[in-house]
Amino acid sequence: MKHYVQMPQLSETVNEGVLVAWFVDKGSKVQLGDLMAEVQVEKTSSEVYAPAQGTVVELRVLPGDVIAQGAVVAEIDEAELPAAAVATRTGTVQESGDDSRRIVFASPAAKRLARELNVNLEMMRGSGPGGRIIEADVQAAASKACPSDNAHSGRVTPMRRLIGDRLRKWLNETVQVTITSDADVSELLISLAQLGNAQEKGPSLTAAVVRASALALRKHPRIAARWREEALIMPESFDIGVAVSLDDGLIVPVVRAADTKDVASLGREVVSLVERARANKLKQSEVEGGVFSISNLGAFGVDAFTPVLNPPQTAILGMGRARQTPAVINGSMGIRAVMVLSLTFDHRVIDGVPAAAFLQDVVLSLQQPLAGGLI
Amino acid sequence: MPTRPVWRMITDAKNEPLCNLAREEAIARCSPAQPVLRLWRNSSCVVLGRFQVSAAEVDELTCESERMPVYRRFTGGGAVYHDLGNLNVSLVLPRKLGPLVDDPNLARLPQAYSLVLEPLAHALRMMGLRPIVGTREITIGGHKVSGVAAWFGVGSVLVHATLLVNSDLELLSRVLNGPGAPGNSRWERTKSRRASVTSLAHEGIRDLCAEVVREAVTSAFAGHFGCVLERADLATKEQELASELFATRYSQRRWHVEG
Numbered sequence: 001m002k003h004y005v006q007m008p009q010l011s012e013t014v015n016e017g018v019l020v021a022w023f024v025d026k027g028s029k030v031q032l033g034d035l036m037a038e039v040q041v042e043k044t045s046s047e048v049y050a051p052a053q054g055t056v057v058e059l060r061v062l063p064g065d066v067i068a069q070g071a072v073v074a075e076i077d078e079a080e081l082p083a084a085a086v087a088t089r090t091g092t093v094q095e096s097g098d099d100s101r102r103i104v105f106a107s108p109a110a111k112r113l114a115r116e117l118n119v120n121l122e123m124m125r126g127s128g129p130g131g132r133i134i135e136a137d138v139q140a141a142a143s144k145a146c147p148s149d150n151a152h153s154g155r156v157t158p159m160r161r162l163i164g165d166r167l168r169k170w171l172n173e174t175v176q177v178t179i180t181s182d183a184d185v186s187e188l189l190i191s192l193a194q195l196g197n198a199q200e201k202g203p204s205l206t207a208a209v210v211r212a213s214a215l216a217l218r219k220h221p222r223i224a225a226r227w228r229e230e231a232l233i234m235p236e237s238f239d240i241g242v243a244v245s246l247d248d249g250l251i252v253p254v255v256r257a258a259d260t261k262d263v264a265s266l267g268r269e270v271v272s273l274v275e276r277a278r279a280n281k282l283k284q285s286e287v288e289g290g291v292f293s294i295s296n297l298g299a300f301g302v303d304a305f306t307p308v309l310n311p312p313q314t315a316i317l318g319m320g321r322a323r324q325t326p327a328v329i330n331g332s333m334g335i336r337a338v339m340v341l342s343l344t345f346d347h348r349v350i351d352g353v354p355a356a357a358f359l360q361d362v363v364l365s366l367q368q369p370l371a372g373g374l375i
Numbered sequence: 376m377p378t379r380p381v382w383r384m385i386t387d388a389k390n391e392p393l394c395n396l397a398r399e400e401a402i403a404r405c406s407p408a409q410p411v412l413r414l415w416r417n418s419s420c421v422v423l424g425r426f427q428v429s430a431a432e433v434d435e436l437t438c439e440s441e442r443m444p445v446y447r448r449f450t451g452g453g454a455v456y457h458d459l460g461n462l463n464v465s466l467v468l469p470r471k472l473g474p475l476v477d478d479p480n481l482a483r484l485p486q487a488y489s490l491v492l493e494p495l496a497h498a499l500r501m502m503g504l505r506p507i508v509g510t511r512e513i514t515i516g517g518h519k520v521s522g523v524a525a526w527f528g529v530g531s532v533l534v535h536a537t538l539l540v541n542s543d544l545e546l547l548s549r550v551l552n553g554p555g556a557p558g559n560s561r562w563e564r565t566k567s568r569r570a571s572v573t574s575l576a577h578e579g580i581r582d583l584c585a586e587v588v589r590e591a592v593t594s595a596f597a598g599h600f601g602c603v604l605e606r607a608d609l610a611t612k613e614q615e616l617a618s619e620l621f622a623t624r625y626s627q628r629r630w631h632v633e634g
Contacts, residue, residue, distance in 0.1 A: 046528075
């Protein structure tokens with residue numbers, strides 16, 4: 001069987017290109033994917049790869065020749081290969097014993113996926129360059145073939161895939177441990193409400209936790225260290241990221257020097273960052289350089305969770321909801337607003353005891369907002 | 376906790392053209408796992424496109440008198456003049472991740488050029504200029520300030536551009552003043568398109584420092600692609616390939632003369 005090597009179809013505005021160089025000779029043995037030639041189409045150079053294994057039996061053009069996109073520039077003969085191997089090969093113009101010719105132009109990844117999903121490529125028209133069949137085409141074809149599966153499946157968006165890849169990478173590279181503690185925020189909620197007025201609500205619990213964390217970080221700066229392969233970078237400023245959910249992902253804008261701001265200022269700043277994050281109006285500088293992060297799922301009714309680190313940061317604090325809970329206060333029963341705080345930290349950087357000490361200081365600050373200087 | 380996709384940003388500290396050209400090719404050929412934005416500058420030289428005819432593109436006498444070396448890159452396009460007043464902006468995108476997956480048409484021509492031209496133009500707007508983005512260049516007031524070229528590999532696509540910040544435009548026009556080679560089909564297919572040029576300094580952006588321009592370009596790319604740019608150096612395999620390419624290609628006179 002012969003395979004024809006074609007001039008790639010790269011441009012929609014220029015029909016021709018130049019063959020710059022051959023990297024094979026007539027008679028060379030090539031493997032699928034071997035570099036065969038270099039071409040130039042307008043201002044772009046591109047490489048041409050062997051579409052099949054075999055022997056180069058003809059080079060139809062010379063370096064410097066002007067060639068139409070899609071034109072055949074070489075032939076590969078794989079006659080020496082076993083029949084079984086030939087039967088499964090795709091990726092070029094194939095000639096069989098009869099007069100029928102079928103063109104299958106697919107990426108290696110698409111071919112691999114087609115085999116896995118049992119998709120026939122022969123009648124497909126790809127969406128890649130020059131009609132090349134790419135993975136997405138195979139996925140689409142497989143979905144059409146299995147409507148019942150399709151009804152239950154959702155497309156993995158590139159962003160979702162990136163998030164997944166990053167999370168898996170981070171989990172592999174760090175040693176994440178989570179500890180939790182209850183914080184009685186009854187007094188704090190009253191104090192925060194008192195900071196508001198008829199026109200403006202008081203600062204949020206998130207703002208209070210940002211400040212409590214920043215104050216505790218002053219005492220425990222190693223919690224805000226950033227892990228680099230060459231060194232541990234200690235913080236110069238306690239810049240705290242606040243996770244904001246987007247339609248398909250998260251963004252973590254950063255409150256600068258949070259330990260130097262009062263809770264009312266932090267409240268306004270957090271609101272502004274969240275609004276601009278959701279309007280996609282954050283500047284690049286506003287999402288960089290955080291040394292510690294806070295994630296609040298309390299607004300969604302979550303009691304407690306294990307937040308995932310945001311490397312190279314060392315720790316992240318998760319906020320649950322402030323729920324009304326029966327509690328014993330000075331020997332008598334009462335109802336208190338209690339919030340679970342979950343601190344996930346990288347055990348490579350700090351041990352459990354200093355992490356617990358940091359969390360304890362955050363809890364104390366929240367429980368005694370006036371005495372502790374939080375408000 | 377996931378945030379925006381993280382891209383590598385490589386800012387080369389050295390201005391040595393041959394090393395920089397080798398590094399450029401190495402990054403692209405290694406098909407990085409994540410996109411790479413590279414900002415780099417060369418000391419004074421002319422850089423030809425992959426298949427151009429050297430003697431036809433440059434004024435050899437001027438190059439000789441100005442001690443201006445003429446080198447060759449591995450991407451297509453025309454001859455360009457480099458000096459420390461020119462910023463080179465390179466974008467390497469893996470085919471299996473990021474913008475080329477979101478929009479496969481961006482791996483076609485001429486759309487691929489917009490991957491760099493659009494954010495570059497945004498950076499110029501941030502500086503108060505009014506750039507016009509063409510298919511293959513950016514102009515200001517009808518004068519070219521940025522040109523582009525590309526390379527398509529099996530695993531990645533490289534698009535790179537020049538940005539004339541405060542280059543010596545007079546010297547540029549003198550060295551890129553080759554005699555041409557009428558009748559030479561290679562030259563006919565690859566000859567540079569002569570264009571009137573300008574620079575940011577020429578357009579009234581005074582007191583430019585490289586850092587400010589780099590910051591604007593970085594910010595524009597991060598905003599355009601919604602990514603976080605994390606400073607990095609070449610990976611080990613990229614450095615190894617760069618060394619190999621330097622030894623076997625870019626340090627060889629034959630490559631630059633004949634291609």
